[in-house]
Every structure is written in C-alpha cells, then in structure tokens.
Amino acid sequence: xxxxxxxxxxxxxxxxxxxxxxxxxxxxxxxxxxxxxxxxxxxxxxxxxxxxxxxxxxxxxxxxxxxxxxxxxxxxxxxxxxxxxxxxxxxxxxxxxxxxxxxxxx
Amino acid sequence: xxxxxxxxxxxxxxxxxxxxxxxxxxxxxxxxxxxxxxxxxxxxxxxxxxxxxxxxxxxxxxxxxxxxxxxxxxxxxxxxxxxxxxxxxxxxxxxxxxxxxxxxxxxxxxxxxxxxxxxx
Numbered sequence: 001x002x003x004x005x006x007x008x009x010x011x012x013x014x015x016x017x018x019x020x021x022x023x024x025x026x027x028x029x030x031x032x033x034x035x036x037x038x039x040x041x042x043x044x045x046x047x048x049x050x051x052x053x054x055x056x057x058x059x060x061x062x063x064x065x066x067x068x069x070x071x072x073x074x075x076x077x078x079x080x081x082x083x084x085x086x087x088x089x090x091x092x093x094x095x096x097x098x099x100x101x102x103x104x105x106x
Numbered sequence: 107x108x109x110x111x112x113x114x115x116x117x118x119x120x121x122x123x124x125x126x127x128x129x130x131x132x133x134x135x136x137x138x139x140x141x142x143x144x145x146x147x148x149x150x151x152x153x154x155x156x157x158x159x160x161x162x163x164x165x166x167x168x169x170x171x172x173x174x175x176x177x178x179x180x181x182x183x184x185x186x187x188x189x190x191x192x193x194x195x196x197x198x199x200x201x202x203x204x205x206x207x208x209x210x211x212x213x214x215x216x217x218x219x220x221x222x223x224x225x226x
Contacts, residue, residue, distance in 0.1 A: 001168070036151075036213075038151075043201055043203075043217065043218060043219060044143075044201075044213070044216060045216075046206070046213060046214050049206065049210075050212075055214065087150065087151055089151075091210070091211035091212060094165055094167065094211075095141070095153040096153065097143075097150060097152065097153060099150050100151075
C-alpha cells in the first residue's frame with residue numbers, strides 16, 4: 001500500500017506570506033496527486049489535481065508542483081480566508097490521503 | 107447545480123448495522139463514479155470505497171473490506187454504503203463524493219456529511 005506523509009503538520013504565517021506544504025509518497029505516484037482544502041465543519045474542496053492543474057474557480061495564488069514521490073503545494077500570498085487544513089491525496093493506487101497540514105494566520 | 111446529500115447517520119451500538127444514503131442531483135448520476143470518504147472526530151480524511159458509474163466495479167479500503175458494501179441505484183440517483191459489524195473506531199462523519207472524471211480518483215463535489223456514532 002502507498003503511504004503518504006505531509007510536512008509540516010501545522011504552520012502559522014502572516015497575511016501575504018508565501019507558504020509551502022510538502023507531500024511525500026512511499027513510492028512513485030506518477031503525478032497522480034491532488035490537494036484539498038478543508039475548513040472546520042465543512043467538506044473538503046478540491047484545489048489542485050494531477051499535481052499541478054488548478055481546479056476551475058480556484059484562485060491562482062494556489063499552485064502545485066512535483067514528480068515521482070515528492071510534491072509541493074504553495075500559496076503565493078496567504079490570505080485570511082486560507083486558514084484551513086490542507087490534504088494531499090494520491091490515486092496511483094486506491095486513494096490515500098495525507099495526514100493534513102493545518103494552516104493558521106498569525 | 108450539483109448537490110450531494112447524505113442521510114442515514116446516527117447512534118448505533120457496536121456490532122450493529124447502518125445504511126447510509128447519498129442523494130445526487132444536478133448532474134447525470136449514472137455517468138459518474140462515486141466514492142465514500144470518512145473523517146473521525148478531529149482526525150484526517152480516510153477514503154473508504156468507490157463504485158464505477160455502472161456499478162460494475164467496486165473497490166474498498168482494507169480497513170472496511172468485508173464489513174462495508176458500496177452500491178448505487180442509478181434510477182434513483184442514489185449512492186449507498188452498508189455498514190455492518192460496526193466498531194467504535196467507525197465513529198466518523200461519512201462523506202459521499204463524485205469523481206471529476208471516470209477512473210480519475212479526485213473529487214470535485216462532496217456532500218455535507220452524515221455523522222455515525224458507534225457507542226453502547
């Protein structure tokens with residue numbers, strides 16, 4: 001089974017900061033990597049799919065990159081509404097989510 | 107607009123069963139694969155199961171294989187999850203989700219979730 005790790009598990013940053021979250025798979029997942037945002041009490045929201053493709057309607061400050069086993073998710077200029085937990089998810093095999101990264105605003 | 111509405115959650119004793127439903131509207135349900143994902147209180151997301159658009163294939167996470175069964179009724183635009191032999195660790199919010207493209211397991215629409223509490 002493919003295992004997913006994310007780092008950091010949490011972070012606190014200021015409005016306007018550049019924020020990067022890393023996701024690592026236990027084996028090559030061939031760019032089959034997605035990113036979701038989840039706010040408390042809400043369902044997750046798809047932001048990025050296939051490692052770097054921005055979902056329709058998602059602000060361009062969100063981006064994804066990576067290949068093989070290592071993937072990054074970046075918020076280029078953190079906004080107050082970006083406070084949430086972010087999950088990566090692979091689907092090279094049956095889906096597995098990463099453990100999540102909680103992003104707070106200082 | 108696309109809507110997914112889960113129902114059927116509640117409090118159930120260990121060892122008992124429950125059936126969750128997910129009513130879909132706003133899209134052609136019969137042409138989309140559908141998934142169940144759960145989230146234990148204060149924890150992360152756990153993918154549970156997928157059923158292809160026509161019901162021809164179903165796959166499960168190891169953690170629920172043999173206890174949970176995914177099914178669908180395309181005539182009713184409804185997805186189901188049968189939960190058997192429930193355990194305390196099955197306590198979670200259960201979400202249904204639509205896959206954006208056939209066999210591309212990423213999820214562009216989600217329901218609001220239904221809470222299942224397993225407790226004596």
